[in-house]
Amino acid sequence: RQVALQFPDELLADAVEVAGRMEAATGAEMYVLGDTTYGSCCVDEVAAEHVGAEAVLHYGPACLSPCRKLPVLHIFGQQPLDVGRCTEAFRELYPEQQSCVVVLYDVVYAHAMGELEQQLCSEYPNIIFSRLVYGDPPGPAVHGEEQKFGRQFLVETAGGLQDCAMFYVGAEGLALTSFMLTWNCCPFSSFNPVTGCGRRETLNVNRALMRRLYLVERARDAGVVGILVGTLGVAGYLTVLQHLRELLCRAGKRSYTLAVGKPNPAKLANFLEVDIFVLVACAQNSLLDSSDFYRPVVTPYELELACNPAREWTGNYLTDFRDLLPGACAHIELPPAVPTAEA
Template identity: 85%
Template sequence: MGGGRSGEGRGGRARIGDLRAAAGSGPREPPSCRAMATAFSSDGETALRRQLGPAAAPRGDLDSFYEMGRAAAFVREGGFCKIALQFPDELLADAVAVATQMEAATGAEVYVLGDTTYGSCCVDEVAAEHAGAEAVLHYGPACLSPCRKLPVLHIFGKQPMDVRCCAEAFRELYPDRESRVVVLSDVVYAHAMGELEQQLSPDYPNIVFSRVVCGDPPGPALPGDVRQFGRQFPVEAPGGLQDCAMFYVGAEGLALTSFMLTWNCCPFSSFDPATNCGRRETFNVNRALMRRLYLVERARDAQVVGILVGTLGVAGYLTVLQHLRELLRWAGKRSYTLAVGKPNPAKLANFLEVDIFVLVACAQNSLLDSSEFYRPVVTPYELELACNPGREWTGNYLTDFRDLLPGACAHVELPAAVHVEEAVPDISLITGEMRALHCRDPPAPQLPPSTALACRDQTQALAQISPAASFLESRSWRGLEQQLGQTPVAKAVQGRRGIAIAYEDEGRKQP
C-alpha cells in the first residue's frame, strides 16, 4: 500500500485481501512497541530503521463516521464493479475495515489508494486509473475541485463538534445581533452546520450559512450568489461581500488562508472545534499580499519560467497549461513544463536555469510557501499580473486557476500585438534596471541541423533554442567528459551485494 504515506511518486494501491493479510489477526502491540519499523531484512537493518509516529487506532463508529449506507448506495446505483477508496494519512487506520465492509455490502472489487500523487485533498484519478477503478470514494478533507473523468463521492467524515460551545463563541465575537456574518466551515464539520444554524438564526436575522457544493453547481448563479471553494451562499448586504464578516468553523490551515486572501476585505473570526476556542483572526492580510505582489515583480523580471504540474485530476488543468504557455510566449519569456509530483526545494533545485516557477494546482495547494526554495513559486494569477498588461490589480485575489480561463468570470484577453517601437519600457522595482515590454509573439526559432547536438561549432545554435543549453554554456563546469572511443572496453564482473554499511563479502566486526 505504498507505506500508507502521501508519497512523492505515483499513487500506490492495494487490494483489500492483501490489506487484511498485512494487518494480521493477532493482538495489537502498544504504540511504543511498534514505533520502529525496519526497511531492510539484511544485517544492517538496525542502522536504517526509520522513526514512525504511533499508529492511530481504528474507529468504532465506522457506519456513522464514514456514512457506509450512502457510500454503498452510490456504488450499487452506479453499477460500479471496481472502486477505489482514497484516504488521507490520518484516516488510513480505518482503511481495512471500511474496505472490507464496502466489499461485503456492494460485491464490488475494492482498492485502497495508499499514496496520493499530489495533495490528499484532491481526488487522485491517476492512481485510481492505475487500478482500473470505475469510481472513487474520497474520504476526509477535500478541496472540492471538479474532476475530469471518474465519478466521485465525497465522504468528509463527521468529526465531533460541540455546537453549543461554538454558538457561545459566536455570540461573544459578535455581540451586535444585527451583524451581517457569513458562516463558513471546514468540510469535516459541515454535518453540524444545520444544528448551529437553528441555534443562531433566531437571534441573528442577517446571518448566512454557506452550503458545501461538490464539483460545479448546476445551473447559473443567482444575482448576489457567491460560488467559490466548493461553497455557495447568497449576499444580501447593500455593499456586497465587503459589508459582511466571516466566521470560519475549523482549524487553522490552507483553507482558511485561501479564504482570507480571496475575501481580504472582510474581517475574519474562527472557532476551532478541537480546542473549543473562538478568536478574531489576526492574520496580516496586507503583509501577505505584499509578499505575493513582490513575487509578481520577480515574475516580471524572469526570463525562463518553469510551469509545475501540480494536479492531474482537476478539470481544466490542461487548458490552463496551454493558456500559461501562450501567455509566456506573448510576453517573450521561455518556459518549461515540469511534472515532478509534489514540489520540494531539492527537486526544483535541479533546474537552475529556471528563474521562477508557476504552480498549477487546486485552490488550496496553489499558495505554496517558497521561502525555502532556491527559486520563487507563484500562482497562475500572479503570473498573469506580471505578464498580461490588460490585467490590473484590483484588490481581489484569485486562487482558482479556472477563473482565468476564457469564458470565466475573471478572464482578461491579451492586448493586441503592437510593433516593437511602440513598446513601453519600465523599470524593475527589484534590480532597478530598465526592461522592455514584449507585446507580440517572438519569432519561432529555426531548428538547427540534426548534427548540432554533436558538433561543437553549432553549440550556439542549440543555446538559442533551449534555455537549459544556454545556461549550460555559461557554466564553468559542464559535467564529465565522454571520451568517446578513448576508454578501453572491459569485461563486466559481478559487484558487491548487500548494503553500503554491510556488504556480504566483508567480515563482521566483533563487538
C-alpha cells in the first residue's frame, strides 16, 4: 500500500515526522509530495501517480475540487477562532435579527462552526450555515440549493439568494473574491480571525465585473489564444480543454495548449505570438490578476462569452469551468457550424 502526503509549503517542515508516524501506525509506505505542480489547494494527482500512490492525504487549505482518479482525504487543520468575538462582530454587522444570512468560511475554521452556530441560531432564526462537501452531488439539486466551491447550503426564502446577505469567516483572499463575484447579488461582510475584526466588504463588485468584461472584449478581438493548463487533477479538465479548442476553432482563432506549471509574467512573456491566454484551473485559482502580465489572462467562462454566440451575459459570473460542460447547470451548446460554402 502506497499513500501520498501533500503539504503546503508552510507545513513541509512537519512532513517527515508525520510520514514516520503514519508509516508506524498503518504499515503503508508514505511519500511526501514536496513541490506541487500547480496550486497547493488542489490535489496533485500527477505527482501522486509518479510514485504509484493509491490514495492522497491532502493537508492544509483546499479548494475541494473533485479529483479524477484517486481517493482523497482532506485534513484542513484547525486555525484558532475566537467564537465569542466572531459572534459579537456578527451582531454588530447584522443588528436586525430577522436578517437572512448565509455563513461561509475558510476550511481551516470548519472545526469551530458548530459552536458558532449554537451561539447564533437562537438569536437569528433565518441564519444559514453552509456545509463543506467534496465531490459532485449524488443527485439533482433541490430547489434553492446551492453547491459551489465545495460549499453547500439551502435557501428557502421566496426571493432566493437575492434576499440573503453573506458572512465570511476568514482572511481576505482569492476565495472571498471568487465568492463575491459568483454571488454578486448578495452584500458581503467578513470576520478576519487573525485581526479579530469584522467589516462590510468594500470590493466594488461592479467595477471588478466591468474589468472582467473588458477582458472578454480583448478575447473577442484576439487572433491567437494560449490555453494554459493550470490543473491536471480536477475532474473534467480534459473535457474542457477539448471544448475550448473546438470553441476557438469555430471562432476562427488559432490556439496553442501550454503546460507551464504555475503561470507568471516571465514564463508567459516567452509566447509573443499569443494575443491572450485562458487559464484552466480550479475555481479558486482561475481568477488570475494579469495586470503585470504581457498579455491578459481570462477564464474559460470569459472565453465562452467572447466566442460562443449563443451565450450572453446575464449577470451571473462563473469561476468553475465544470459548470460549462455538457450536463452542467450553465452549459450552452455551440450553434451549428456554418459550412464554408455558405459562409
